[in-house]
Amino acid sequence: MTAHIETDVAIIGAGPAGLFAVFECGMLRMKCVVIDALEAIGGQCSALYPEKPIFDIPAHPRIAGADLIDQLEKQAQPFSPIYLLGRRVERLLEEDGDFILGTSQGDSVRAKAVILAAGAGAFGPNRPPLEELERYEASGAVRYMVSRREDFRGKRVVIAGGGDSAVDWALSLKEIAAKVTVVHRRPKFRAAPESAAQMDAAAAKGELELAIPYQLHGLKGDGSTLTHVTLATLKGEERDVEADHLLAFFGLSMELGPIAEWGLGMERSHVTVAPATCETSRPGIFAIGDVATYPGKLKLILQGFSEAAMAAHAIHPRVHPGEALHFEYSTSKGVPAHG
Template sequence: MSQTFTTDVAIIGAGPVGLFAIFECGMLRLKCHVIDALDTVGGQCAALYPEKPIYDIPGYPHIDAADLIEKLQAQAAPFGPTYHLNQQVTALLPTDDGGWRVETSLGNSITARCVIIAAGVGAFGPNRPPLDGLEAYEGKSVFYLVKKRQDFAGKRVVIAGGGDSAVDWAVSLAEVAASVAVVHRRDKFRAAPDMVARMQELSKSGKIELVTPYQLAGLEGADGMLSGVVVETLDGDKRTLPADAMLAFFGLSMNLGPVAEWGLDLDKHHIAVEQSTCATSRAGIFAIGDVATYKNKLKLILTGFAEAASAAHAIHPIARPGEVLHFEYSTTKGAPSA
């Protein structure tokens, strides 16, 4: 049943940066409604790697993605956000009083003074390797994400890719899998140096096999269950790696979806913003996190957190015209309250 709502800020995207934006807006007494296409909060952290450790969150030497989302949601909870999950924003329309109306795929309408787009990379999906018969194995023994590390306990795992996800999961799964083989077309990996070093140490001790320079060539098995992964060099030398499961990490295909039709200045599938305020080219619309871009932008969660604070403070005079905002640290304001 469709409903109509009115709020100060509509946040599009319930990933970590969107959740922290609720807190930053709440500290300025701005109410938020949050819309996300997924059926749960957390964005990529929840959908793609809930058990993956994150090492660059201040105050946490490491924290699993799912735990980070839980803490961010708890941090936002005192401000009473309203979540509209499992629905996509289909339209973003200006209102007569200078605000915006957000319409969703479930027929809901949310009128807000300002909008924060925290949509990550937009609609995302895995880049699939071009292998014959791949579809028969997907979801059964070929995967593009790890939801639970224990799902691979005691299994022979082949990991394809050379980026952070491939390296991180190779190191992690080496603790529980029967065997881990990493297939990459080059000897060098595009991942954090410390994690690459850890993987190489595990390779020396025999816990990980580095299969380089090779690339995927085929799959062997029956009824959707793998028995082996065929790999080959550029010279055509082939070998078969025993496998019960394959993880393919070739990045995400990014698609802004309806965002691309909202009349915002774009820069290569990202929204161009003013760095100091995160304001877009349309008044009252802001963008933060991975979807936002400016010169020398660092795509880090902590960058997105800072952008959430900047956007909230830029929004306050729009949502509360004439109300003087005295900047205060959270230690001065005391415990958050709705």
């Protein structure tokens, strides 16, 4: 469904920094639209390590990536952000001091300022070269991330990949799926050693199956409903595994895409910003999180949070010109009603 929206701030990227920017802008009475290429919010936290613990979030000695995103979404919720997911920003125009963004779905968003919180860029899954892949993607039989664990209850699931996502979801889904088969081309996994050891132990108990050394070779079904995934060794030996779903975790391909053509100061595929405001070389466009760079930059989620606050305060005069900003702590101010 195509949207035509006017807002105060357009945020590109729904990862942790982008979500916290909604809160910071909201505290300053600025409405936000959030655009992301993935189908769900959370960026890399949701797509790559939803169940992996993160240890360097203040006040959380340990928190899973998915739980962090849940909490950030709740924190942003009072400010009623509009999420446009599963679409990329492809066009940017300036008109009468505003920015007009066009997406791959034909949406139009008019905003007074833009915050780039695109991580390492708009990213999408590395897709296996299989025939009829798109048809099975369309039906949900082939997926590249898990948004609802319950979708796989009682299902036969083939998981392909050798990193943290593959191992984490194999350990999680074996508890509810009818069968889990993990496909990898070699015995050694790139996942956390403790997780890989847990998976080996589960395989030894028959709680899941390891198909090694195999690679994906084909899909069987009616073009919508999947029945089997065909695997093959490097020697050409093939076998069919019964499956309702294929989860392919081959990482994400990252690129700035059209953003690289916006005339922003670039340094090794990152956007250079002023450290005090996070404004780019193009007035009104700001960058925060992993996509932004400046001397002394640390690629930490907590640094992205700080940058979100700085960018929001720098944007305030563009949205509320002539209005003095009397900074108050949230402890005394509370969360304002947002109309």
